[in-house]
Amino acid sequence: MNIESKNQKLSSKEKSLLRSSAHSLKPVVMIGDNGLTESVLQEIDHNLNAHGLIKIKVAGDDRSYRIELADQIIKNLNCEIISHVGKILTIYRENDIYRSLIKQSKPRQASERLPNEAYITKKQAAAGKRAGPTSSTTLNKGGKAKAKPISKAGKPAPRTADSKTSKPKESVRKPSIPRRKGSSLTLRAGRRNKD
Numbered sequence: 001m002n003i004e005s006k007n008q009k010l011s012s013k014e015k016s017l018l019r020s021s022a023h024s025l026k027p028v029v030m031i032g033d034n035g036l037t038e039s040v041l042q043e044i045d046h047n048l049n050a051h052g053l054i055k056i057k058v059a060g061d062d063r064s065y066r067i068e069l070a071d072q073i074i075k076n077l078n079c080e081i082i083s084h085v086g087k088i089l090t091i092y093r094e095n096d097i098y099r100s101l102i103k104q105s106k107p108r109q110a111s112e113r114l115p116n117e118a119y120i121t122k123k124q125a126a127a128g129k130r131a132g133p134t135s136s137t138t139l140n141k142g143g144k145a146k147a148k149p150i151s152k153a154g155k156p157a158p159r160t161a162d163s164k165t166s167k168p169k170e171s172v173r174k175p176s177i178p179r180r181k182g183s184s185l186t187l188r189a190g191r192r193n194k195d
């Protein structure tokens with residue numbers, strides 16, 4: 001039985017953020033062989049009020065016993081279990097310190113840029129350049145860009161006359177090393193052509 005699935009107050013991302021924050025913490029309360037006494041509950045409550053996020057070490061090897069203790073702590077102190085690893089319980093109660101940390105974990109709104117709109121870098125945006133619809137777009141009633149089909153048949157536009165007749169440019173490179181002509185297969189050892 002998983003303790004963390006019982007309470008759904010915090011999202012998994014928020015719990016993950018709190019787990020990473022609790023990584024460097026040491027256990028501040030230890031539950032011994034006497035179990036969960038009133039003084040131990042008061043100590044846990046005092047530490048939750050002071051810190052908000054604490055670790056508790058539970059003595060004993062029985063996992064089901066540790067789960068029962070965690071359930072009792074949750075019911076009595078109005079807190080949440082963030083993790084239960086081995087004999088260590090990480091417990092959280094809402095606190096000003098961690099409230100701002102959890103607010104940062106809320107998902108941001110996705111970008112409003114449509115796939116057919118031009119991409120503007122941060123540097124261009126800082127300079128004041130605005131992204132408008134590209135030449136192959138029209139605006140619909142809502143002012144959002146709507147893509148036009150390239151041609152009626154949905155095929156790419158035909159090449160222009162200039163692109164058919166133009167020859168590819170030859171690379172202008174100065175040969176620094178003399179090159180042999182012919183295939184590399186004709187250059188077997190012992191069969192060299194002498195020019």
